[in-house]
Amino acid sequence: MQAAQHAHNPALAPDRDWWRGAVIYQIYPRSYQDSNGDGIGDLKGIIERLPYIAALGVDAIWISPFFKSPMRDFGYDVTDYCDVDPMFGTLADFDALVAEAHRLGLKVMIDEVISHTADDHPWFKESRASRTNAKADWYVWADARPDGSPPNNWLSIFGGSAWQWDTRRQQYYLHNFLAEQPDLNFHNSEVQDALLDVTRFWLERGVDGFRLDTINFYFHSEGLENNPALPPDQRNDQTAPAVNPYNYQDHLYDKSQPENLGFLERFRALLDEYPAAAAVGEVGDSQRGLEVVAAYTAGEKRVHMCYAFDFLAPEKISAAKVRTVLETFGKVAGDGWSCWAFSNHDVMRHASRWAAGEADRTAYLKVVSALLMSLRGSVCIYQGEELGLTEADLAFEDLQDPYGIRFWPEFKGRDGCRTPMVWDGSAPNGGFSTAKPWLPVPPEHLASAVSAQQGDEASLLEHYRRFLAFRNAHPAFAKxxxxxxxxxxxxxxxxxxxxxxxxxxxxxxxxxxxxxxxxxxxxxxxxxxxxxxxxxxxxxxxxxxxxxxxxxxx
Missing domain, CATH: 2.60.40.1180 (Golgi alpha-mannosidase II)
Incomplete structure (x- = not known):
């Protein structure tokens, strides 16, 4: 595996603690800026908009996946962890992005999707070829029960059984998400080694950190025990929408396993070889989210920070909930660290989830954003949040997300929060692209474009800039x-x-x-x-x- 070599100069004395209290701006690359007129955002488009991000006053960017992928789950199904999908550009484009971000004082974090791959990843192709090949145990395989049914009752977040029958091996393989996203077997040390090699590849290219997708899904219980049922009054829709029977189980055995701590310590040891690399993990666990975050961030040998879904769930934020969540985390986490967010690429935008019924939507969004940026912990801001973009109401024929297509119309999927960024309200497609975008630009978003808000001191955009400057002037907010x-x-x-x-x-x-x-x-x-x-x-x-x-x- 070849990687660009980057010297680490100790004379620069980087702040190894930069992540603690950092404000991280999430970029969904398909929807940020299209530079070549194909209707899909790309790395060169991100480079073009980096000055805008730097002017916001954030500390870092997190870029959602841009690796080679069949795009069944839009990059969260990877076929090559060490290359850029041509729709987004090249490795040279990525290197240029890192260099420009660093010139502007921005750290660069990238999404690592290592709990699973695409089913056409070379590793899975070899694994499914036989029960005796060198990678036969790189994924989670299990025999059918005597009646031919799946090995246990585990469910997929995308609906149905978490097991898919494979005719080549005549076994089931585990997939916590799409059937085309087979889960890697972290109980195999060779798998761990390969994924740490991938991590080193990107560290050598100069990245400052990682967002670890579905961090608590890495390990499963090797006993393959059935998950117990969850009483109806304990079900919630933090991890999956209410229409999904995934919420009917207490997920004791298919995720959040104790063996994960050992791998996270290996991962952290690798990051510690570099001057100031950091990681934030996504914890999807409706029953034990804060406890998992506490365990994964305890001490200085695991990941630096994690986020659960406490403020990403449908339930509206309230004064009581803020206090309960923060105080509970303080009690269970000890020296752990959380990263808070109100919106991201997987949930309805909070401008619609919470603000729709408010008397003054902009004023409400200003105060909740100020609250977010004042909490103890790090902060993630999702692209367009600073403009107050609402959830797009898309027609079924415009949907791209397999999750929404499966559960339509009761759950419309994640496309509504992934529509293109709006830069210029008077330009075609809001200035995102000269071509038809991969998702439509909602007409109601045009009035909230950057061009309409920039320079208007009463606007939400200028509020974000102003408050981030205020926050940066007072170290107590960060740490x-x-x-x-x-x-x-x-x-x-x-x-x-x-x-x-x-x-x-x-x-x-x-x-x-x-x-x-x-x-x-x-x-x-x-x-x-x-x-x-x-x-x-x-x-x-x-x-x-x-x-x-x-x-x-x-």
Missing amino acids: GDIEFLAGEGDVVAFTRREGNEQIVCAFNLGSSPAEIGVGDGRSLQPLPGHGLSGQATEGKVRLGGYGAWFGRFA
């Missing part, structure tokens, strides 16, 4: 401790403390004015620069609807 203050109703308040700096933060998630008492009557001094409304007197903070206040004890 400080958090302590919640008494609050009720729609108000959530806490302090962030780092060294001698202590910041009081208060947010009103409702449309009506509210008041909160803080500090036992002590005088409060406001911190300027964030642009949100609120006033403070001795020991009391008054907030307008969707208001927020930041300050110090005088």
